[in-house]
Amino acid sequence: DTAVSQTPKYLVTQMGNDKSIKCEQNLGHDTMYWYKQDSKKFLKIMFSYNNKELIINETVPNRFSPKSPDKAHLNLHINSLELGDSAVYFCASRHVRATRNTGELFFGEGSRLTVL
Amino acid sequence: AQKITQTQPGMFVQEKEAVTLDCTYDTSDPSYGLFWYKQPSSGEMIFLIYQGSYDQQNATEGRYSLNFQKARKSANLVISASQLGDSAMYFCAMSTTWDSSYKLIFGSGTRLLVRP
Numbered sequence: 668d669t670a671v672s673q674t675p676k677y678l679v680t681q682m683g684n685d686k687s688i689k690c691e692q693n694l695g696h697d698t699m700y701w702y703k704q705d706s707k708k709f710l711k712i713m714f715s716y717n718n719k720e721l722i723i724n725e726t727v728p729n730r731f732s733p734k735s736p737d738k739a740h741l742n743l744h745i746n747s748l749e750l751g752d753s754a755v756y757f758c759a760s761r762h763v764r765a766t767r768n769t770g771e772l773f774f775g776e777g778s779r780l781t782v783l
Numbered sequence: 784a785q786k787i788t789q790t791q792p793g794m795f796v797q798e799k800e801a802v803t804l805d806c807t808y809d810t811s812d813p814s815y816g817l818f819w820y821k822q823p824s825s826g827e828m829i830f831l832i833y834q835g836s837y838d839q840q841n842a843t844e845g846r847y848s849l850n851f852q853k854a855r856k857s858a859n860l861v862i863s864a865s866q867l868g869d870s871a872m873y874f875c876a877m878s879t880t881w882d883s884s885y886k887l888i889f890g891s892g893t894r895l896l897v898r899p
Contacts, residue, residue, distance in 0.1 A: 698883070698885070700886065707891070708822075708872055708891070708892050709889070709891055709892075710874065710889040711889075712888070715884070715885075715886060717883045723884055755826065757828065759828075761885070769816065769818075769833040769835070770816045770818075770833070770878050770885065771818055771830045771833055772830075772887055773830070774820075774827065774828035776826065777826050777827065779826075
């Protein structure tokens with residue numbers, strides 16, 4: 668009964684390829700995020716969507732394109748993969764309008780991307 | 784700009800003893816939230832505890848407590864009676880605005896190792 672699920676969990680690919688990571692949440696949340704965790708474990712926000720609308724777009728190369736077909740799904744497509752894209756990508760969600768909401772993000776298990 | 788600082792890259796603690804993980808923050812917003820997450824070696828991000836900037840009392844969740852000192856801008860995590868399963872990376876995080884552009888920004892993490 669996974670709350671935030673990501674696929675695939677592991678992805679190994681060659682430089683220059685295009686790949687996608689999918690995320691789905693069944694919590695009824697209206698805001699979803701992509702975070703990148705680098706090799707030094709530093710977590711940095713990339714994007715957020717609220718009800719399918721792009722809200723946060725941090726300084727991310729335009730090779731990264733998020734897409735939210737509905738508020739339960741947020742996918743991440745990466746074009747022309749580079750070595751530096753190797754990282755763990757976390758999807759997360761939150762309900763903005765909850766009345767009792769501490770504001771924590773619910774994270775997926777992460778997708779480890781390795782670019783060779 | 785908001786910033787979270789964790790100055791302890793790694794720490795050891797003896798099983799059954801208490802340990803404090805340090806976190807300081809910087810923000811000019813009057814309203815904010817502070818969070819701690821645990822990331823075990825399996826990689827998932829586990830929410831531990833939350834403290835609101837206007838909360839009068841320090842937050843507690845089981846063996847976890849947050850030592851919130853607002854004037855010093857610190858939000859240290861105290862783990863009592865450490866267990867071997869507490870060995871993990873611990874991240875301090877801070878929320879930004881409470882509108883739709885809400886996000887968490889994370890510190891660099893502290894790796895805790897519990898010795899038997």
